[in-house]
Amino acid sequence: MKTILLLLVLSAHCGLAQPHTGQPVPDFSVQLLNAPTTSTTLSAQRGKLVLLEFWATWCSPCVAAMPHLQALQQRHARQLQVITVTDETPKRIGQFLTNRPSSLWFAIDTARSLMNLFPHKIIPHTVLIGPDGTLLAQTSPERVTDGLIDSLWRNLPVTITPKADITLSLPEIMQTYFRVADTTRHRFVMQGPMVGAPGVKTPHMLDSIFAHRRLTCLNLPLTALYRIAYEGYSYKRSIDKTGLGDDAPVYCLDIIVDKPEQLLPTLKAELNRRFDLKASLEPQAREVSVLQITDPVKFRQIPRNAAGKQTFSARQGEIAQQAVTMADFAQALEDFGSMRGLVVDGTGNDEKLDITLSFQPEDPQSLPRALAQMGLGLVKQKRDVMMLVLQP
Structure with missing residues (x-):
């Protein structure tokens, strides 16, 4: 399947006014890479429904919505153009597409120009623009269906549920x-x-x-x-x-x-x-991934914390923590390491470390490779772990 990567370049409109539903959307241009044409504009898509899908590779619901959007694009190729929009780098999107090829158009908005035109805080965020260039809705991807597209195309009255979104940080x-x-x-x-x-x-x-x-x-x-x-x-x-x-x-x-x-x-x-509700802690036998030191030399190269300032930052594909122990890191891997099971610390190390880990959740081998560069690895074992049981 052909991969199309778009580098988003907004035309020289400064401070584009944010449109409201039913109003015309200011024209913008996108520079296309590996596409039949090198660039397009919103006005060039006049006569088609345009769906802008704001997303990120670390956003699980966003990634889960991609097959739905792909199917819509294939079934309504003459009436619809889907353009995905992210502020991640072209390199990261290229990595994603290597493991999850797609014929959707992918746009990079590192300047956040389109994101400022359609402000939102929660992704996925779907913007639907009519064939005449009017803003039809800012909604969620699952609300754009075959029936909705058919009705819009036939000028039938429709109700599109907007996505509630507080734009405050x-x-x-x-x-x-x-x-x-x-x-x-x-x-x-x-x-x-x-x-x-x-x-x-x-x-x-x-x-x-x-x-x-x-x-x-x-x-x-x-x-x-x-x-x-x-x-x-x-x-x-x-x-x-x-x-x-x-x-x-x-x-x-x-x-x-x-x-x-x-x-x-x-x-x-x-x-x-x-x-x-009743909450109780009970030990249960589970298969877990045990974090271990596989290369002491590489492990010693992980920066030891000197500032004493503790920070936690993690999401799918990225973990950046300061002044944390291996037990803290194991918990972060369990929560954000794209694994289904539990992770426990088996390193025996209790130093305060500054850890930066980057991997591609869509590539199953990416996390083991990233851990190996730190001198770490995960080994499957059966262990008793404490589980929180919640019941009426």
Whole structure:
């Protein structure tokens, strides 16, 4: 299947006005690589539906939506042009396409020009532009169906559910909705969902006033809140017998305590006071991936932390952490290493390290290669591990 890579270059329009639904979209140009033509513009696509799909290789729902978009493009080739848009580098997108070939058009928007034209914080984000260049909707990829395309093409009335999206950054959300005085010593606020915000937790680790004694959660289900309260057990280390399912309600909460050691016990107590769930820890035999040192020379080349500043940053394909142990790193691999099973630390090393790891989740061999460069490897073993069991 032919791979088409587009390098996005917006035409010389500075400060393009953000269009609203039903308004004309300002013209923009894209420079095409490995395509029948070297460039195109929105106006050159006049007469076709144009679907801009904002995505990233580290975004699992985005990658999962690609086959759907590919199928739409193939079935409606005369009526539809799909253009995927990301702010990642051409090199990274090239790596992705090597392992997941696609005939969709891929655009690079490192300047974030199109992203500023259609502002959003949550991806995937789908922009649908009509044959006449009018903005039809900003929605989600699963809402663009064969039936919708057929109806639009036949000028039939349709209702396209918009994607709710708060365009504030996480710090701006905190300042707007969760502002508290620096002198606050105790606080527990719990409410329903914040429509359009991401599902995240913020431990305020870089806040000199609230570090280790404040936790804010946005749009998380009850089971996730219990996992956080019970020492941060991941979904892979929990057994959900609640029957709440994927459509369970989500909550926002903000908790502040006087001392760091009070944070999780207080969160447990507040959850147990409000909800009728039972949580217990039980050992169970599981097949796990054990992190081991395979090359001591390479392992010694990993920078040892000297600054004392601890940071955690991780997502699918990238882990960057400072002043962390191998046990911390094993947990990051379990959460973001594109593996289905559990990861435990078997290195026996408790030094504080500065770790930077980059790999391609779509390539099964990429992670083992990246670990090998650090002198590390994963070995499958059967072990007893503690599991968090949640039930009514």
